[in-house]
Amino acid sequence: MAAHISTLSLPRLLVAAKNASLHARWQGVAHSAVRYSTVPVPQEKTFDKILIANRGEIACRVMKTCRMMGIQTVAVHSDVDASAVHVKMADQAVCVGPAPTNQSYLNMDAIMEAVRSTGAQAVHPGYGFLSENKEFARRLAAEGVAFIGPDTHAIQAMGDKIESKLIAKAAQVNTIPGFDGVVETVEDAVRIALDIGYPVMIKASAGGGGKGMRIAWNEEETRDGFRFSTQEAASSFGDSRLLIEKFIDNPRHIEIQVLADKHGNALWLNERECSIQRRNQKVVEEAPSTFLDADTRRAMGEQAVQLAQAVQYSSAGTVEFLVDSHKNFYFLEMNTRLQVEHPITELITGLDLVQQMIRVAKGYPLLHKQEDIPINGWAIESRVYAEDPYKSFGLPSIGRLSQYQEPLNLSNVRVDSGISEGSDISIYYDPMISKLVTYGATRAEALSKMEDALDNYVIRGVTHNIPLLREIITHPRFISGDISTNFLPEVYPDGFNGHQLTAGGQRELLASAAALHVSAQLRAQTFLGTLRVSASSQERRRWDLCVELGGERHPVVVSRTGQTYTVEVGGESLVVSGEWDLASPLLPLKINNTPRMLQCLSRTASGDICLQYLGTSFKVRVLSPLAAELSSFMPEKVPEDTSSILRSPMPGSVVAVSVKPGDTVAEGQEICVIEAMKMQNSMTAAKTGKVKSVHCKAGETVGEGDLLVELE
């Protein structure tokens, strides 16, 4: 602690003191996680002040390195982000507009003004927003402000998927067969698709991150896909141009991190395996890949460097490849920015990519040679999203983080986040909560650490995808490395349903719930101080209970000695011990001497307990045998018939409504389109019927569960 503070200058020390809690957070990171290092090069003067034209975790990530390098930071923010973590972390902050991104984080005029008014010498764009916007880079250059990224030429060349493919071909990089031009109309799209042969991929020329991307297996899907992708591309990138190429079935998505300077030097920093995706968005990433051998790795790395050099690339960038089962690899695209998943590369190589980007932007040559780049150990990243994983592997959820605790007490865990307890996850921005990264000497070690980290991660107030993440990283196919970009739909063909309990797991869950219930009951009888009318406490040592789980009742017998409960359930006896801290969200238990981290999500007086066990939350009800017996007399409350009602599955805005009252719709027919987090989601009829009433219109904002359309 003392050593850390001594490296801070006085003004920074004041900032640190002002944000004591924040400071503690970063301390935590510094102690537990750093496998990469920001080694300042004292004789190298870079910038005095950098503006970070981004928000959330990436803004915080960049600021962290800036601090270590002794660079002042300027945050920009929208109205609603005024008290966001990245704003508090920065030395200076400027509001650049209202919540919608096109009026704030994409508002170049306002951001340029912020650069001028704060005197920032350089701008780090993070990812997304203006990171790959050549116009922004050009305007900065015109004012003599350094853009921490490649120059406009490279952004332009690689930002356009059509042009980039041509350049890649010329640079002798393997490319996917497809049409090297802009697709103008739906009819063009259908014709070209036929030429290439189905399946085809329709994607935004300007895009990235899975937005504006559709796969089509036939003509009808091509038409739909063209329409959706055009709209999404227009709303996400302000550029609706599309291209079409051969879709490679069952591929792996493996990308190479490159780092180049302005002196013609370029390095490849090994690969990242990003095959676990849903709707073309990455969910779990790891470095290195289990699939690549040294030769393929080198071949891919060398092609990536060739491409970078072909466009005089400088700064950090990523060359994405699709790799088929025979280890043939095809160039997909090059991202001319820092990637979301850059931390795993940092952990295995020890380099701080942000620091390198800043150095390169100032014009310094690379410090490393290709042979200096190691693969040390294994790193895995889980993208923790505010999403409901039970709906299409993740539909956005919004809300306020009523409780939030990152698992930074564990070693070899790095959490890159830009939120804290009390933060709002709003409909305006990406619903990512954090990037949870674990590291180990081996993949098994990193995976086991990831399990622990997910179990120790406390998130309340929004629905999150930890259940899905934990299932993925413990799935035998994932563990064996047998993955592809189709992993999720293949493993969960009927959608994700959470962890499926084994008989032993069920016993553990029932026993934990019963013991927790008894410990809460015992406390409810403990009154402190002297009572005028004495309380008659019964010294019970044994509790007969009935635990309901998934509609089934399980008789359970609990007996207690101190903090240890012996629970008889399903013909077995389990010993459950723990601290039984009823205020803590975490419930560290030992079940038959095996440590298990459970979380208590809720506990009511009527015996309902919601426990997170192995990532998934389970609802149980613990009752006395009497209450259980009498419960059977209680009437079932009839839930509303949902097949004739269409409710919004997530908060967002209505883009289009395709029906009106009186229309007859067929099952599966599109009723309306909801846009949330810049993704367009088509809402379809659950049954064939007549439209009774329409409760939404285009342009309206709707909340999760809002009634959209009623069928008769």
Place this chain on the structure above:
Amino acid sequence: MAAFTVARSSSRLISGLRTSFGGLARVKHGVVAATASQVSLQQQCRRYAVGQLSVKERIDKKRQEALLGGGQPRIDAQHKKGKLTARERIELLLDPESFVEYDMFVEHRCSDFGMEQDRNKFPGDSVVTGQGRINGRLVYVFSQDFTVFGGSLSGAHAQKICKVMDQAMMVGAPVIGLNDSGGARIQEGVESLAGYADIFLRNVLASGVVPQISMIMGPCAGGAVYSPALTDFTFMVKDTSYLFITGPDVVKSVTNEDVTQEELGGAKTHTAVSGVAHYAFENDVDALLNLRDFFNFLPLSNQDAAPVMESHDPSDRLVPAMDTIVPSETTKAYDMLDIIHAIVDEKNFFEIMPSYAKNIVVGFARMDGRTVGIVGNQPKVASGCLDINSSVKGARFVRFCDAFNIPIITFVDVPGFLPGTAQEYGGIIRHGAKLLYAFAEATVPKITIITRKAYGGAYDVMSSKHLRGDVNYAWPSAEVAVMGAKGAVQIIFRGKDSQVEAEAEYVEKFANPFPAAVRGFVDDIIEPSTTRKRICRDLEVLASKKQVNPWKKHANMPL
């Protein structure tokens, strides 16, 4: 008493003889016509005669009968309706084996309309009474038995209830009534009415002495509704409980309105529209288990301090999220419940009347284990203004807390009283006065936190320093002023230009906690994240607070 018993037993003998004439007099069960036939058990009872069975055997037999209430078919009918029996409810409410029953042998004394017949007598009559324990603490209970004459209230029924209430008063322990009654025992006429009045009187005398809770678990109609109305809390069970003065049939004949029981007096109506009931539970089991939990918040009587339980939540816990919860735009809403949940022990907040007058939030929680009453303006609903309903809701809650030594914590974000003809014609002046009165009169520890707006008269009302608030805090976002800047400037600079500048000046001067702080009207301006810690520390100090209002027969609060 002995003479009474003899007389009764002889009448039984006579009535026993009468039954030989056959079912001449078939008695309707209370006001709710029960159609199920008489129970075979009643006929079996005929087999014994005095002299053939020992007293011991007769006692056992009576007890057996009492336990079955109106008999198995009626119990089954009760279950079919999704309701539990009077005894099942008691068993679920109280600690196992803690129930001590009174008056199991009491029978009704009606001799008209064939009621005197043996088969129309049920040991214990239509109510089960006694005392027991909830989590070890004493409570008196009565539970009306719908299986006996539809739970109708006879003289004997009332007498049993009065007995437990009298004893509860003497001992100093709460009374819980589980209501499930068709109404008056019509066969008994005025005796039944007298019985109601006896209960009402005791409800009034016990008010403020011991907590009284009514759980409505079936019908409760006519004059009967006034007993729950006089108690401190009225809870209901969704879909199976009703409260009304007159039922849908009478309503139809008098006002020609078509209305269902549920619409007229169901749980939803009373928890959301009328404000008669304080909470609605899903079903009987849910209601009783939750009532056990609720009971733990209450002291046994006005002689006891608020209970203190073991808390696992550190009293000095900082809540960093509070520093950003109040939005920077003063017009933007936030949820006061977020503040309450974050600050109280273990996020455990029992909200009272959550669906009624939602612009004010009231309920019980614990701070460092000690029960506290929480009152908060809710900026999310109608900007958190005070109106008629929220004033009355708040006032009643504050008075309960004061009566039973429960410290009151008030979170203030109030833009003022709601303007308009509806409010003025409705009497906002006298209703608003109730909340003012309640806060001013309260002598329990009072801690107030101004989170944002505290405008106008509403500032005074909300447990201000001037009404003897013990500790009054302001968050840095607090604005204590007569009104918002815009309105104020329009008055001060009426007809003049430069209103924008004036507004800015007003904001600079008044839209912050300083004007109140320099005058000592708030004791400190605190970092929101330290609120929990500060409150816990203050409560510890204020635990020994003693404050006495001037002697009076009783005060004359504006009703």
